[in-house]
Amino acid sequence: MTDPIYKTDALIAQDIDAYLETHQHKTMLRFITCGSVDDGKSTLIGRLLYDSKMIFEDQLAALEADSKRVGTQGQEIDFALLVDGLAAEREQGITIDVAYRFFATEKRKFIVADTPGHEQYTRNMVTGASTADLAVILIDARKGVLTQTRRHSYLVNLLGIKNIVLAVNKMDLVGYDQAVFDAIVADYSAFAASIGIESFTPMPISGFKGDNITAPSENTPWYTGPSLLPFLETVELDTTADQRKPFRMPVQWVNRPNLDFRGFSGLIADGVVRPGDEVRVLPSGKTSTVSRIVALGGDLEAGVAGESVTITLADEIDCSRGQVIVAAKSPLEVSDQFEASVIWMDEHEMVPGRAYWMKIGAQTVSASIGAPKYEVNVNTQEHLAAKTLDLNSIGVANITTDREIPFAPYADSRDLGGFILIDKMTNATVAAGIIHFSLRRAQNIHWQATDITREHHASMKHQKPAVVWLTGLSGSGKSTIANALEKKLARMNRHTFLLDGDNVRHGLNKDLGFTEADRVENVRRVGEVAKLMTDAGLIVVTAFISPFRSERDMVRGMMQPGEFVEVFVDTPLSVAEERDVKGLYAKARSGQLKNFTGIDSPYEAPDSPEIRIDTTSMTPDEAADIIIARLIP
Missing domain, CATH: 3.40.50.300 (P-loop containing nucleotide triphosphate hydrolases)
Known part of the structure; x- marks a missing residue:
């Protein structure tokens, strides 16, 4: 008689198929943890991985050994070691690089970015925030709202993240005092209102002890709000927002496997496209209709935002990498002069007028930055006079490109309104930015053709x-x-x-x-x-x-x-x-x-x-x- 403990290969395969089918239809939440240095971001993520059963036995054994070696209090597990992978991070007890981790629960899949708290690594935080749907901003209950807390909050809001959790961490070190929590929330509320954050969800937690992480803690009977993980599992995401926008797809590759096929491949940034739709190629303005939408599995009846597809057109019109295919009746703006917020990420200060490579969407153009209109003081929101921007400074400046490019304001499209600047000599990424709008002068000035060439x-x-x-x-x-x-x-x-x-x-x-x-x-x-x-x-x-x-x-x-x-x-x-x-x-x-x-x-x-x-x-x-x-x- 077969022992019921053991399963046949067929039953194991069925279990795997069922598991994959279950996870395939779960929604995905991308979120970041940010805040000042030593606020407990890595510890919190390690706790989430541990509590969601995403640590294998051999990893747990190694973690326990590492925790004893670095001298964690009371020989308890140091969850930060799960995330801080660099030797320098473990030696200093800080996060330097952006660490991405995947985990899943019965209700949702997650990709979390653990971003550095040190001011000198603010550029790494911007990288992690650029694709996030939600931000967990941590505050050490002993220290309250700090400058880096304000800086990260400003960047989170600037980058368009609307779902914000204010996690007041290390409540165990202040005796779970409600007065401490309420004072920090009040302080942060005043700052959040000043920078345009309309709402956030405050939580008293202890990443180290596990309070209010997966379930309500007996140590905070005065708190009646959600615990962190259940909140992350249930927070509403507008997954169809991009699909409701007009169709836009930056062309990443002209697909020409033979003389009988010419398609344009890319990731659909916004909207929905179907065969027969009239489209326009920018910046040329040429129009055509969609013949086919081809994906890995064959032709599709429709392509939606977030999908990578190849589109064929009814007419042989010029279209190359970097150009954007859009709905003919809802074209993007095309311009060569913009106002933008710029986050300077290089140790060498910005040089107004210098030409940098600007990567936006699937295109790379030469661009120069004018002298800043102002620099933002993240503590007071004061607009400061500035001749340049140095490392981690945030300012507003005009940017001029060497040719007209299709774009959307960042508030409308992350893909077509966000950009990075690259030093032409070193190939180092020196800045990230978001476009506010095209300058009126760019729309009012046109090239006057002359007869004598x-x-x-x-x-x-x-x-x-x-x-x-x-x-x-x-x-x-x-x-x-x-x-x-x-x-x-x-x-x-x-x-x-x-x-x-x-x-x-x-x-x-x-x-x-x-x-x-x-x-x-x-x-x-x-x-x-x-x-x-x-x-x-x-x-x-x-x-x-x-x-x-x-x-x-x-x-x-x-x-x-x-x-x-x-x-x-x-x-x-x-x-x-x-x-x-x-x-x-x-x-x-x-x-x-x-x-x-x-x-x-x-x-x-x-x-x-x-x-x-x-x-x-x-x-x-x-x-x-x-x-x-x-x-x-």
């Missing part, structure tokens, strides 16, 4: 336009070479104009100093002037220190392919300083001249210039001849 201007002068960009240290010989070059070109009847770094500061750029931001703006203005001159058919010769690669690359991007010729006047600092015809190095060495390139401000040499000139081994005329040979083969 740049090609006509160039043909009249019998030459190809170009920008010869001489860059190098002060005293390297840029201006001398530029002058020699222009004289030789003039003798060849070429139409030229020389833009010299010192000369333009007497007029066009007389309002600029020599800070990093001013140097960026100096180069940007000169680049725009040079571009206009190439449109007129001229050969433009420039002589600027232009110390930063990113700004030189910005100017290169303004020009037509092949028209920008970067000339690195490569002179050692010691040689340039010996020349010092203007006495600038001496002033910089004595401290009379600040932000001087090569002394207390860096010079970033070109990685791959079109021409490199060694002024220690050739004359200015010889250098000019090398450049002419490149310009006029």
